[in-house]
Amino acid sequence: MPCVPVVATERSAAGRDLAMGGAIVLALLLGALGVSSHDAARQGEVVRLVRVKPADAEIRRLVIDGHQRSGTFRALMDELHQSNMIVTIQFGPCGNGRIRSCVSDVQTDGRQRFVRVKVDTRTTDDRLIATIAHELQHAVEIGRDPEVTTSDQALALYRKIALGSCGQGMSEKCETQAALDVEARVNDELARTPRIVAAIAEGRDEQRP
Ligand SMILES: [Zn+2]
Numbered sequence: 001m002p003c004v005p006v007v008a009t010e011r012s013a014a015g016r017d018l019a020m021g022g023a024i025v026l027a028l029l030l031g032a033l034g035v036s037s038h039d040a041a042r043q044g045e046v047v048r049l050v051r052v053k054p055a056d057a058e059i060r061r062l063v064i065d066g067h068q069r070s071g072t073f074r075a076l077m078d079e080l081h082q083s084n085m086i087v088t089i090q091f092g093p094c095g096n097g098r099i100r101s102c103v104s105d106v107q108t109d110g111r112q113r114f115v116r117v118k119v120d121t122r123t124t125d126d127r128l129i130a131t132i133a134h135e136l137q138h139a140v141e142i143g144r145d146p147e148v149t150t151s152d153q154a155l156a157l158y159r160k161i162a163l164g165s166c167g168q169g170m171s172e173k174c175e176t177q178a179a180l181d182v183e184a185r186v187n188d189e190l191a192r193t194p195r196i197v198a199a200i201a202e203g204r205d206e207q208r209p
Contacts (some may be wrong), residue, residue, distance in 0.1 A: 051080045052136070055090035059119075059132075063089065069193040072185045073129065076136040083143040084112050089132060092118040098192040099173070101131045102137045108149035115139050115154075126190045134183040141176060 032078055047067050054060035066073035094102035097120070104117040117135040119128060141161065148154050156164055158174035166174035 048077075048081055051086055052077050053088045055085060055088055059089050059091065062125060062129050062132060065125070065195065066133060066186065066190075070129070070133065070186045070189040070197070072182055072189060073133050073136075076133060076140055076165065076182070079140050080136065080143060084146075085143040085164045086114045087117060087136065087139045087141055088110050088114070089117045089119070089135075091121050093120065094118050095173075101135050103135050103142070103154075104151065106142060106148065106151045108153045112184075113143070113149055115142060117166040125195075126187070128188060130186040133186040134179045137182040138176070141178065 047064050049060065049063065052063060054063050063077075067077060094100065094104075099120075100123075101117070101119040103115050103117055105114065107114045117132065117139065119131050119135065121128070123131070140150050141156065142154055145157055148157050155172060155174070158176075159169055160172040161167070162176055164175065165171035
């Protein structure tokens with residue numbers, strides 16, 4: 001299962017742009033739609049895209065869909081929203097396209113920490129949501145260790161917690177059992193939960209001023 005939690009790419013300006021952009025709260029009030037969710041407790045819940053920041057409308061749709069249909073996905077977002085992490089999610093190649101998704105660009109401005117999640121588009125929406133959840137788990141792993149503020153420190157963290165050759169210091173392709181488990185759980189939850197509710201919510205979201 002390919003995954004590179006830490007890629008030593010050059011520092012991009014995008015992280016700093018986000019830092020200056022401030023907190024833009026995108027609220028989606030499902031309760032206002034009269035949506036009959038399989039989970040009544042979620043009606044009226046706000047999907048906060050403050051610390052988890054989709055880079056475009058397509059990723060935003062997937063994140064909102066995942067948040068609605070998967071309790072595991074929601075739990076990841078909840079934990080990140082209680083951290084000092086800002087996680088930007090975008091489409092893009094990892095490892096020159098040989099890897100389907102990754103976390104990279106671990107940075108800090110001294111107050112907040114920034115990481116970038118990149119995912120490959122060449123799969124189904126539900127697989128993409130599960131892949132995003134997998135990478136959010138890595139963001140959570142980084143978020144739980146306040147000492148990790150650079151990609152090198154993130155790699156040092158994965159030397160301790162990763163499976164296989166990364167944990168043995170022989171590879172920078174790092175993977176954790178927790179991320180694999182999260183991905184499997186989200187896949188299961190999505191398979192049990194239809195998409196129609198998410199489609200309604202998405203349409204509503206687009207109409208918001
Ligand atoms: Zn992984």
